Amino acid sequence: MNSPTRKTHQVMNEVLLACLPAALMSVWFYGPGIVLNLILAPLSALACEAVVSTMRGRPPMSTWADRSTLVAAILLALSIPPIVPLWLPVIGAAIAVVVGKQLYGGLGQNPFNPAMVGYAALLVSFPLETSLWPTQWSETGLTVTDLFTDYNTLPWDAISSATVLDANNTTLRAGGELRPNDLIAQPASWIAFAWLLGGAWLLKRSIISWHIPASLLLAVAFMASVFYLVDATRYASPLTHVFSGACVMGAFFIATDPVSAPAHRRARIVFGLGIGVLIYVIRSWGSFPDGVAFAVLLMNLAAPALDHLYRGRS
Amino acid sequence: MIAALCFALLCALAGFLLWMASRRFAVKGNPLVDEIDAILPQTQCAQCNYPGCRPYAEALANGEAEINQCPPGGESGVRALAELLGREVIPLNVEHGEAKVPHLAIIDEAVCIGCTKCIQACPVDAILGAAKLMHTVIADECTGCELCLPPCPVDCIEMVPATGVQP
Amino acid sequence: MKETSVFSGGVRLEPNKVATQLPTPQLPPQPLYAVPLNTRGGQFAEPRVQVGDAVLGGQLIAGARSKVGAHSPVSGLVKSVQTENNKACIVIEADGLQQKIPARPPVHPASVSIDDLREAGLTGMGGAGFPTADKLQAAGLNKPKMLLINAVECEPLISCDAQLIAEDAKTILFGADWLRQFSGAYHCQIVLEDHSVDSHKILTTALSDSDFDAISISTVPTRYPAGSERQLVHAITGTALLPGERPLDKGVLVQNIGTVHALGHWAQDGTPLTKRLVTVAGNACPTPQTLWCPIGTPVAALVEYVGATEKNVDLFQGGPVMGQPLSDATAAVSKHMQCLRIEIEAKKPEAIACIRCGDCAEACPEHLLPQQLHWQLQGDNLPGAQAERLPDCILCGCCDLVCPSLIPLSKQFAAGKSALRLRQHTELRAAKAKTRFDARELRLEEKERERQERMKKRKAGTAKTDKQKAVAEAMARARAKRAEKAGTSKGDKDE
Incomplete structure (x- = not known):
């Protein structure tokens, strides 16, 4: 009688299941590098968690049972490029778990999304390694053993390929004009579509509510439309903005993390709108090509204030 | 020259605004005493060695009394006072009596x-x-x-x- | 069947009702009965008998006309009177004769006062135990249009209402119409859950055999907590009650069907409330059943009667959702004990941290955010919890049922609610004490000033006399001088 229809670890299992399409799609495009990340990040995260839990006087495996660490590590692994030095996912996951989660008191206590803490730390510490995206695995001509060789000796000039957002930035800096992007040709768009599929599953299973993803995507699309209509040669189309970078993933999997998001429905809408606007602002006028991680972290900071603002109303 | 003038003008404006604000939002009496008084249990028992809750609140506001002199307020009262006054939480002083x-x-x-x-x-x-x-x-x-x-x-x-x- | 709208939130639970049996089982007579003197809502019935007094079944033994009465369930001797705050009771030693107070003819609603009902010992029998007379007094001021008879036993296991309907639908209908007339309502609806088909049939038949035109029967969908007063009114009227709004504010008076039955009984022949139906169930109860128990029956007698021999059991008062553990087996059946659960001692599943998933907010029938309340109460932030509308929590336990982290939320909220009440009470007292203290200070100051003024006046008065004295002295001296002068001149003359 007193057992709920689903327990916390089951919720997390569903999230993992919802990550599957995007993970498969990434592997399809980017090959074994993704698999390696997907192995290294969780291993590092779980090991760190066990160590910190022991130091905090908790049973080392207590948080393994709820799967939340696994979710954070996998989201991180799917955020970083497929070919990176092997220590990168290890360090990222360690920062995510130790700094992003355990230092605040573990499950349910972290003000920031742990995966994004880890990702942002990597992004500012290793800007080169986190922004070099290879072309599709089949076109690189690399073998699996190349993943274990020295990262710097890889033929980056031959195998790197700028993402849509990167390419746009470069064009603008060079004083050129933007041309419509061929999204179908981009692996990122296909992966974004896979995230959308996973997000729909989460919505259907009512693991997440529609408020944050809807308002976030709406805000990005709205901002992009306004500026696109003003000057299409300087600002990319809304479709490009939504379907490139980590926008869809952020909308359904990162921003919806209930621990670091507000609880009130109206606060959630404001939260989503804020992230959407920030994503667009950082992408268009900031120095980073994508802004999902920073946008989410900034709005995480505002979540308690939003909850305070809307408390007592529903 | 113009920059200096602008700056001076701005300073004057800001000063004026501050002065207006201080006039407009002036608080009658001592707000800290009222805040302390609101925490005290109002038993007026004088166990704190002051002739009532308000005199004790005044003494606290002037920094003349410790926050642990009110037994009816109990430990929670000490905590609330410590938080308001930014002082360390200390155990009740039994000289003034025990919380009950x-x-x-x-x-x-x-x-x-x-x-x-x-x-x-x-x-x-x-x-x-x-x-x-x-x-x-x-x-x-x-x-x-x-x-x-x-x-x-x-x-x-x-x-x-x-x-x-x-x- | 009338279609009704549903309230928001809630949880779908399997009814798992205990089968009704006729005739209703009755507990064999017990040697001792401990009649409780406390009612919910903090009322305490003053004892009106002393140790050694002989009492009859149905005799008033506690409570004056301003407090809910308590009556002896059997004839016998008063063995002890305990007035300790939480265990107040009068223990009656039965003499086995089962003598009762004489019956009186039926009374008409117009000839009955609120105090009469209070003396009859009626309280809400659906679990909350609120004094019926107090509710009707409030109803008298609000003039309800509709009377809702609540027969929605939304909590699993509890089957008192079904048993009552099966046994005595006639008295229920009589009581319902009597209460309708008493409260001045135009219409009376008896509300059932849509799974209780048998009860519906019995009531419909009984209603068609009677001539109560103002009574109808309706159903609400099976969804916990449909039997909660606020949710029931929402389901029947179609609009939710606002926070702080009571059913009476919408012109609806809600009464539990058990209460109505007891009222009907009393109106017919003057029998006060001295017994109630109790469902005894649980996984350590071999023969789940609903039976008549005199108020004051020791719970241990019930455990023995149903044949529960398991040693390590936990006893609970109430259903599986809102039930509270009974601290000891010496507890007695009270007027609001619907259910006694005998469960094999179970280790409580360990709760893990809240991940704010929001499942509880979906289930909450009052639109609260239990995850926020939990957050605030974890930090002992009572004002914060109040801002998140903690006082509006109805403690239905829906959040407990759905929490994936197995956090005992409603328990925390119950504690928070009473802490908040205590705090408000203390603050109110402090404010009052402050006003009185300030007034006294002002008065003393005034007095002091008056005293000072009087002192000054008196001083001024004495000063005047001093002056006068000085003047008089001066004048006297002058006179003396003059006299002297005159004397000398006279003497001079004389010389």
Whole structure:
């Protein structure tokens, strides 16, 4: 009688299941590098968690049972490029778990999304390694053993390929004009579509509510439309903005993390709108090509204030 | 030259605004004393060695008293004061008495001789009676301060635990 | 069947009702009965008998006309009177004769006062135990248009209402119409859950055999907590009650069907409330059943009667959702004990941290955010919890049922609610004490000033006399001098 229809670890299992399409799609495009990340990040995260839990006087495996660490590590692994030095996912996951989660008191206590803490730390510490995206695995001509060789000796000039957002930035800096992007040709768009599929599953299973993803995507699309209509040669189309970078993933999997998001429905809408606007602002006028991680972290900071603002109303 | 002038003008404007604000939002009395007074339990028992809650609040605001001198406020009272005044939480000073459940004075009406001494001692006028007539305590108004106990010449006042609010 | 709208939130639970049996089982007579003197809502019935008094079944033993009465369930002797705050009771030693107070003819609603009902010992029998007379007094001021008879036993297991309907639908209908007339309502609806088909059939038949035109029967969908007063009114009227709004504010008076039955009984022949139906169930109860128990029956007698021999059991008062553990087996059946659960001692599943998933907010029928309340109460932030509308929590336990982290939320909220009440009470008292203290200070100051003024006046008065004295002295001296002068001149003359 007193057992709920689903327990916390089951919720997390569903999230993992919802990550599957995007993970498969990434592997399809980017090959074994993704698999390696997907192995290294969780291993590092779980090991760190066990160590910190022991130091905090908790049973080392207590948080393994709820799967939340696994979710954070996998989201991180799917955020970083497929070919990176092997220590990168290890360090990222360690920062995510130790700094992003355990230092605040573990499950349910972290003000920031742990995966994004880890990702942002990597992004500012290793800007080169986190922004070099290879072309599709089949076109690189690399073998699996190349993943274990020295990262710097890889033929980056031959195998790197700028993402849509990167390419746009470069064009603008060079004083050129933007041309419509061929999204179908981009692996990122296909992966974004896979995230959308996973997000729909989460919505259907009512693991997440529609408020944050809807308002976030709406805000990005709205901002992009306004500026696109003003000057299409300087600002990319809304479709490009939504379907490139980590926008869809952020909308359904990162921003919806209930621990670091507000609880009130109206606060959630404001939260989503804020992230959407920030994503667009950082992408268009900031120095980073994508802004999902920073946008989410900034709005995480505002979540308690939003909850305070809307408390007592529903 | 123009920059300096602009700056001076801005300074003047800001100063004026501040002055306006200080006039507009001026608070009457000492707001800190009121805030402290709001935390104190208002038993007016004088166990803190001040003649009431407000005088103690004034002493606290002036930094003349410790925050652990109020037994009726208990540990939670000390914590609240510590938070408001930015001081360390310290245990209650037992010299002023120990924290206990709220009590209530009851006059043994058979023994009371009607001397009115307790009526004068009660800080909240919770004792009714007249000279040479029996006195009684208004239970709802009694704060349990025990100030009526010492003056009673026949020791007819007893403190009993007050029945708290029922859920 | 009338279609009704549903309230928001809630949880779908399997009814798992205990089968009704006729005739209703009755507990064999017990040697001792401990009649409780406390009612919910903090009322305490003053004892009106002393140790050694002989009492009859149905005799008033506690409570004056301003407090809910308590009556002896059997004839016998008063063995002890305990007035300790939480265990107040009167213990009756039965003499086995089962003598009762004489019956009186039926009374008409117009000839009955609120105090009569209070003396009859009626309280809400659906679990909350609120004094019926107090509710009707409030109803008298609000003039309800509709009377809702609540027969929605939304909590699993509890089957008192179904048993009552099966046994005595006639008295229920009589009581319902009597209460309708008493409260001045135009219409009376008896509300059932849509799974209780048998009860619906019995009531419909009984209603068609009677001539109560103002009574109808309706159903609400099976969804916990449909039997909660606020949710029931929402389901029947179609609009939710606002926070702080009571059913009476919408012109609806809600009464539990058990209460109505007891009222009907009393109106017919003057029998006060001295017994109630109790469902005894649980996984350590071999023969789940609903039976008549005199108020004051020791719970141990019930455990023995149903044949529960398991040693390590936990006893609960109430259903599986809102039920509270009974501290000891010496507890007695009270007027609001619908259910006694005998469960094999179970280790409580360990709660893990809240991940704010929001499942509880979906389930909450009052639109609260239990995850926020939990957050605030974890930090002992009572004002914060109040701002998140903690006082509006109805403690239905829906959040407990859905929490994936197995956090005992409603328990925390219950504690928070009473802490908040205590705090408000203390603050109110402090404010009152402050006003009185300030008034006294002002008065003393005034007195002091008056005294000072009087002193000054008196001083001024004495000063005047001093002056006068000085003047008089001066004048006297002058006179003396003059006299002297005159004397000398006279003497001079004389010389």
